[in-house]
Amino acid sequence: MEEVLSYEEAVKRAGDSIYRFPLIDVQGVPLMSTVADNWKSISEFCPDPSDLLISTYPKVGTTWTQEIVDLLLHNGDAEVCKRAPIAVRIPFLEKFSAPPIPSGLDLLRQMKPQRVIKTHLPIELVPKGFWENKCKVIYTARNAKDNLVSYFHFERMNLTQPEPGPWDGYIHKFMKGECEKKRLVCWGSWYDHVKGYWKECKEKNILYLLYEDMKENPVREIKRIMHYLDLPVSEDIIERIAQLTSFQVMKDNPMANYSFMPKPVFDQSISPFMRKGEVGDWVNHFTPAQSKMFDEDYAIQMKDTNIPFRFSIH
Numbered sequence: 001m002e003e004v005l006s007y008e009e010a011v012k013r014a015g016d017s018i019y020r021f022p023l024i025d026v027q028g029v030p031l032m033s034t035v036a037d038n039w040k041s042i043s044e045f046c047p048d049p050s051d052l053l054i055s056t057y058p059k060v061g062t063t064w065t066q067e068i069v070d071l072l073l074h075n076g077d078a079e080v081c082k083r084a085p086i087a088v089r090i091p092f093l094e095k096f097s098a099p100p101i102p103s104g105l106d107l108l109r110q111m112k113p114q115r116v117i118k119t120h121l122p123i124e125l126v127p128k129g130f131w132e133n134k135c136k137v138i139y140t141a142r143n144a145k146d147n148l149v150s151y152f153h154f155e156r157m158n159l160t161q162p163e164p165g166p167w168d169g170y171i172h173k174f175m176k177g178e179c180e181k182k183r184l185v186c187w188g189s190w191y192d193h194v195k196g197y198w199k200e201c202k203e204k205n206i207l208y209l210l211y212e213d214m215k216e217n218p219v220r221e222i223k224r225i226m227h228y229l230d231l232p233v234s235e236d237i238i239e240r241i242a243q244l245t246s247f248q249v250m251k252d253n254p255m256a257n258y259s260f261m262p263k264p265v266f267d268q269s270i271s272p273f274m275r276k277g278e279v280g281d282w283v284n285h286f287t288p289a290q291s292k293m294f295d296e297d298y299a300i301q302m303k304d305t306n307i308p309f310r311f312s313i314h
């Protein structure tokens with residue numbers, strides 16, 4: 001019979017197996033060794049056509065998008081959406097087991113379609129089955145500078161990813177993302193990630209959302225998701241979902257704020273998961289010289305795309 005562990009016991013036993021995993025090259029993309037070791041099962045995962053994928057580069061408001069989708073699918077029922085931590089309600093495809101949260105694949109095996117699935121994989125690594133089965137895919141992106149700041153603080157507190165190191169060096173790491181022999185940022189180049197999905201979004205019917213648009217007008221963006229999912233949700237409920245998914249409400253929601261993740265995995269005393277939730281916090285981190293250097297490189301790396309990113313909204 002399967003042993004049922006208490007939360008505390010599960011965390012205690014997990015202690016030894018959780019550490020800052022090194023990054024391993026998977027088809028040119030640096031991924032945590034736990035993901036690389038399990039790559040065959042992850043890449044062979046076959047979704048049901050009714051399954052929905054939420055894909056993002058880390059720290060763009062993935063959890064925010066997940067919470068909105070879960071509420072839309074449950075007609076704004078806040079109680080139903082507190083049935084379990086967000087990481088259990090919407091499994092993270094490539095996530096290893098971090099007790100008491102089972103691995104993404106283990107969770108998915110226990111769930112019946114229609115499932116909502118989270119991934120950070122760049123488009124070329126998304127399991128083929130999602131495209132073959134024409135699953136709906138929502139992609140959220142965020143301006144590079146705020147994304148970088150959020151990722152920097154996250155890597156300080158996420159004790160399973162490589163240490164970010166000092167701020168100035170981190171900017172350079174992020175700008176490079178990856179290169180042949182050096183594996184720099186987990187999930188690879190931000191630039192390739194956002195451009196990869198943008199290039200395919202019409203062809204593959206991907207809904208491409210921007211964090212800044214969601215901050216500017218959450219109701220408008222929630223309605224875009226509702227239309228994409230063909231859901232008949234009333235105006236009142238949309239307003240309610242906007243309120244339930246505001247930064248402050250989600251920060252206080254134990255099923256969304258990752259307080260369920262044990263300290264050996266996320267040490268929120270270093271930096272909270274729900275940190276600031278703003279557009280333009282990058283101005284508090286970049287010096288004018290760092291900003292100029294970043295912008296010059298950005299213009300080169302982004303010259304072949306027209307994604308309408310905004311670095312401020314006022």
Ligand code: A3P
Binds near residue numbers: 056062146150245250
């Ligand atoms: P900051 O670090 O800038 O505060 P992800 O879920 O992809 O890991 O993204 C986390 C980022 O999204 C964090 O950014 C977090 O504060 C922000 N975020 C989470 N929920 C949000 C919400 N409801 N409104 C605005 N920002 C939110």
